[in-house]
Amino acid sequence: MIEMTPDQILERLVAFPSVVGTPNQAIVGWIADYLEQAGARVTLLAGPEGDRSNLFATVGPADQPGYLLSGHMDVVPAGEPGWTSDPFSLQRDGERLTGRGTSDMKGFLACAVAALPAIARRxxxxxxxxxxxxxxxxxxRGVPHMIARLPDLCAPPLGCIIGEPSGMRAIRAHKGKAAARAAIGGRAGHSSRPDLGLNAIHAMAEILDQAVTTARRLTKGPFDENFEPPYSSLQVGTIHGGQAVNVIPDQCTIELEARAIEGVDPVGLLAEVEACLTTLTDRGFTAGWEVLSSYPALSLAADAPLAGLMEELTGQTPLxxxxxxxxxxLYQAAGxxxxxCGPGDIGRAHKANEFIELAELTACVRMIEALGNRLVL
Incomplete structure (x- = not known):
């Protein structure tokens, strides 16, 4: 095979517009072909959506415990104003590589794919x-389906390195999150006769009040000073409803999220809002509640072997x-x-002219190669 450098691979990956929620066969197929040529055993794991898949690849004896490098192939849409080039065409300006997903997180994928052929030969x-x-x-949404299949694919890993952009400094913990959608159905009518309708927006105001009350209470603790802010949080992010100012709105929907410190269930933080919503049915409204997504917090002890390994591989104490x-x-919850630990900066993600530096890719490849040295006979 003709081996490619990390920036060459990144150029190919950025060119796939693998926006979240859309089919991903093209990028999955390209990565699978490259890894198979490098000697990896590749398994594609189709998700329930039917048009997108996870990818799992192994070099070395799968029946022995090893290490897992994790990353996501999807990117957020590139509709932000301010892009000075095609977001899905990698632009080079000296050491800077610009394009959607360069930091979050196709840069890490490119490094892992680039490092694999040499490791596979050992x-x-x-x-x-x-x-x-x-x-x-x-x-x-995709990774739980892959995690459920891991017992069939490999021995339990000694550690999982999730390559989200961190400036190549390992991070031991993050908050958990849950997101939900609340929908209220009322009864439409002319605004001159509010007594004949059921105003869904007015009813939603009660739900919003509960959400704000919960959010304020969370600022009072419990606390974990490792986080900013050091407490769990809740916010409403979107609201939609109504047709015209002179029509009683019969529909209103909000989406909200909770972020939880370690030891706090993020879904549980939404419980008071859900309970408030259900009371509206006693007054003739319909009420819908859907948990859109959730994942648990991460908490790795400072003296854990994986934390020590990452300090050795990166030369920096984990944050x-x-x-x-x-x-x-989710990997931690599965045992x-x-x-x-990954290249790039989270501060560059989800904004116009997202970029990564060549030196960051080089540092990541060196870290993966150093990890590979730990796996050799």
Whole structure:
């Protein structure tokens, strides 16, 4: 095979517009072909949607415990104003590589794919796995299906490295998250006769009040000073309803999320809002509640072997925590030690002219190669 450099692979990956919630056969197929040519055993794991798949690849003896490199293939849409180039065509400006997903997180995927051929040629005593998921940006929807299949694919890993952008400094913890949609159905009519209708927006105001009350209460603790802010949080992010100012609105929908410190159930933080919603049915409204996504917090002890390994591989003491979430909590919940470490900066993600530096890719490849050295006979 003709081996490619990380930036060459990144150029190919960015060119696939693998936006969250859309089919991903093209990017999955390209990665699978490359890894198979490199000597990896590749399994494609179709999700229940039918048009997108997770990808799992192994080099070395799968029946032995090894290490797993995890990343997601999807990206957020690139509709932000301010892009100065095609988001799905990698642009090079000296050391800077610009394009959607360069930091979050096709840069890490490119490094893992680029490092694999050399590792595959070595006499491995323990395996290295690549676990690439879909629809992470929709609340980690794809990876649970892959995690459920891992017992059939490999021995329990010694550790999972989730390559979200962290400036190549490992991170031991993050908050958990749950998102939900609340929908109210009322009765339409002319605004001059409010007594004959049921105003769904007015009813939703009660739900919003409960959400704000819960959010304020959470600021009073419990606390974990490793996070910013050091408490769990709740917010309403969207609201939709009504047709015209002179029509009684018969529909109103909100989407809200909760982010939870370790030891707090993120879905449980939404319970008071859900309970308030259900009381509306006694007054003739219809009420719908749907949990859109959820994932648990991550918490890896400072003295865990995986934390020590990452300090050796990166030369930096792992950070205690970040407030954003990743798939790492799901691996940990399934019994696998997990930690975050990848190239790029989360501050560049989800905005116009997202970029990564060549030096960041180089540092990531070196980390993966150093990990590969630990797996050799």
């Amino acid at each position: 006499p491995l005593e323990r395996p290295l796995h690549l676990a690439f998921s879909y629809d992470e940006e929709a609340g980690c 205690a925590a970040v407030s954003y979430g990743t798939e790492a909590g 696998m030690p997990a930690i975050i």
